[in-house]
Amino acid sequence: MDFKKPVIVYSAATNFEALLIVAMLHTNGVPAHAVEVQSGVSLWALGTIGQFHKPNIWIDEATQKEAADLIRDFEAKRKSRNAPVNGLADIKVICEDCGKTTSFPNSLDGTTQECRHCAAYVDVWDLGWDDDFGETED
Incomplete structure (x- = not known):
């Protein structure tokens, strides 16, 4: 993807979450790209070490507001699913x-x-x- 002014719009918790959000953005007409973390540097016996494993989602600066609104909606839905x-x-x-x-x-x-x-x-x-x-x- 060719972005004129690439910016990181979101740092996901996992590679899967990053790919899910990119698919959601694409579905809504926002070109996006996930840079997955493949490094084993952050791995240890009980999972990953925080702040190391941060797959980032890149978009063009021109679509930043639209992407941010969609991601806020995604976060709100996740919060409501996890609420009793x-x-x-x-x-x-x-x-x-x-x-x-x-x-x-x-x-x-x-x-x-x-x-x-x-x-x-x-x-x-x-x-x-x-x-x-x-x-x-x-």
Whole structure:
């Protein structure tokens, strides 16, 4: 892509997020390019070290306002997805790998997330009934 005045409009948390935002910008008519981080410099046993792994999204300065508005909307939608729905309790999930319980906002119902204890994938869902299926012991 040829940008007359290239500027960084966003520093994403991950390469995947950067590519997702670039696709969203393209869909809305804003040319953009993600510079992914491929270096292993920021990697350590528990993930990446903050401030090293920063995939950047580049746009032309002429489209900066439009891109910023779209990215603000993206951030607002992400925040609302992660916010609990009023009146509903968090969903508690027991990890099949480590056996520990993790709570997730009810807005993530029906998704797959990572266990906060061992990073295994867990299905977040609320079945809407008790574990004993409403039966009582006689």
